[in-house]
Amino acid sequence: xxxxxxxxxxxxxxxxxxxxxxxxxxxxxxxxxxxxxxxxxxxxxxxxxxxxxxxxxxxxxxxxxxxxxxxxxxxxxxxxxxxxxxxxxxxxxxxxxxxxxxxxxxxxxxxxxxxxxxxxxxxxxxxxxxxxxxxxxxxxxxxxxxxxxxxxxxxxxxxxxxxxx
Numbered sequence: 001x002x003x004x005x006x007x008x009x010x011x012x013x014x015x016x017x018x019x020x021x022x023x024x025x026x027x028x029x030x031x032x033x034x035x036x037x038x039x040x041x042x043x044x045x046x047x048x049x050x051x052x053x054x055x056x057x058x059x060x061x062x063x064x065x066x067x068x069x070x071x072x073x074x075x076x077x078x079x080x081x082x083x084x085x086x087x088x089x090x091x092x093x094x095x096x097x098x099x100x101x102x103x104x105x106x107x108x109x110x111x112x113x114x115x116x117x118x119x120x121x122x123x124x125x126x127x128x129x130x131x132x133x134x135x136x137x138x139x140x141x142x143x144x145x146x147x148x149x150x151x152x153x154x155x156x157x158x159x160x161x162x163x164x165x
Contacts, residue, residue: 117145
């Protein structure tokens with residue numbers, strides 16, 4: 001169990017942070033995910049890959065339940081970057097960070113399944129079969145969710161005039 005935690009806790013936390021946009025909530029949900037996994041699956045003899053799929057399923061379900069139970073507020077912490085330094089690399093980094101923050105804020109406009117699907121596909125790098133297993137849907141449904149979510153995020157980005165140069 002400790003090996004599963006050591007290998008995967010950062011990935012689960014990152015997924016939950018991108019899902020909730022709140023560091024404390026993500027940390028709490030990550031810990032709850034591993035506790036639930038330990039309680040229900042520690043003796044199940046799952047492979048490492050299957051354990052990871054189960055962890056993502058637990059994390060997703062806990063975040064959905066949390067969102068339904070509590071009204072969450074988004075906390076976005078900006079790094080202390082001196083934009084007047086005239087350092088092109090630093091300015092470019094700040095631009096990309098702002099772009100990333102704005103794109104993640106768009107995820108709140110998606111349905112729960114669409115948000116999960118696009119994060120699992122584009123951020124976590126899972127294949128459609130793995131996404132389908134985590135979401136408990138067919139592969140074709142997982143594919144449709146990813147496509148629909150991508151189309152919606154693209155439309156929101158256009159609406160917000162957030163287009164690449």
